[in-house]
Every structure is written in structure tokens, then in C-alpha cells.
Amino acid sequence: MSHIALVTLVVRDYDEAVTFYTDALGFELVEDTDRGDGSRWVVVRPRGAAQGTGLLLARAKDEEQRASVGAQTGGRVGFFLHTEDFTADHSRMLAAGVHFLEEPRHEPYGSVAVFEDLYGNRWDLLQPA
Numbered sequence: 533m534s535h536i537a538l539v540t541l542v543v544r545d546y547d548e549a550v551t552f553y554t555d556a557l558g559f560e561l562v563e564d565t566d567r568g569d570g571s572r573w574v575v576v577r578p579r580g581a582a583q584g585t586g587l588l589l590a591r592a593k594d595e596e597q598r599a600s601v602g603a604q605t606g607g608r609v610g611f612f613l614h615t616e617d618f619t620a621d622h623s624r625m626l627a628a629g630v631h632f633l634e635e636p637r638h639e640p641y642g643s644v645a646v647f648e649d650l651y652g653n654r655w656d657l658l659q660p661a
Contacts, residue, residue: 538575538588542601543651546572549589552650556628557613558621562586578613602651609646611655618643618659625657632657 543549546564553559553576562575571593577586592598604610615621622636622645633654636645642660649655 535583536585538586540588540590541653542592542597542604543589544592544598544601546574546589546591548650550574550576553587553589556625556630556650558624559587602649602653604653607654609654609656611649611653613655613657615657615659618657622657 541549550561550564554561558579559576560579562577563573564575565573567573571591574589575586576589577584592601618636622632625647626632630647632645632647634646636643640661642658644656644658647655647657
């Protein structure tokens with residue numbers, strides 16, 4: 533096995549999720565295929581990360597899944613977005629309306645700030661040292 537290809541993220545709505553991940557985070561839409569039953573196969577990933585892990589955006593189908601939207605990791609940071617230019621990406625994301633929960637920190641392991649996606653899932657924006 534060479535890598536994890538996709539991680540599923542349960543979302544409220546396909547289009548709002550695609551807009552957030554592509555516009556606010558700068559991801560690219562890799563695939564958006566109608567599955568014929570009202571569902572879609574929607575994959576996004578960081579721009580230029582051809583071999584990186586992508587997110588499969590899966591619309592919640594029932595009440596149990598809707599309850600997990602935004603809480604898939606129990607309130608912990610569950611996603612780690614690496615950058616090569618922390619300052620530029622942090623500024624771009626702020627300008628796009630991304631909600632950061634803290635000011636940037638400079639730790640021995642790198643520069644980091646926790647942000648929330650549009651559903652409240654917590655992410656680290658991280659430039660490793």
C-alpha cells in the first residue's frame with residue numbers, strides 16, 4: 533500500500549462544501565460525478581497535490597449522519613493542512629472568511645493556527661519547521 537487516497541467528510545450540502553473548499557481553502561475540485569440516485573461522488577484536494585490525500589465530500593443521508601456533520605472528530609483537530617508559505621496562506625484564508633480559533637503560533641515543530649471549516653470541523657494550518 534502506498535498511501536491513503538481519500539478520507540470521507542460528511543457534509544450538509546455538496547455545493548456549499550465544494551464552494552468552501554475550493555474558494556476559501558484553495559483546493560481543486562478533482563471529481564464531481566452524479567451517481568444517479570441523488571448522490572454525487574465529489575472529491576477535492578489541495579491544489580497541486582496530485583498524489584496527496586483527497587477529501588470525499590459525502591452528503592449526509594439521514595438524521596444520524598446529519599448529527600455527525602462538523603463533529604466527526606469529537607471536537608479535536610482532525611485534519612492537518614500543510615503549507616510551504618504559512619503567512620501567505622493564512623492571510624489569504626482570513627481574507628476569504630475562514631474562521632481561525634487562535635492567532636498563529638510558532639512552535640518547535642513549525643508555524644500553526646487552528647481553523648474551522650464551514651461545519652465546525654477543526655483543522656491545523658501548519659508549516660512544518
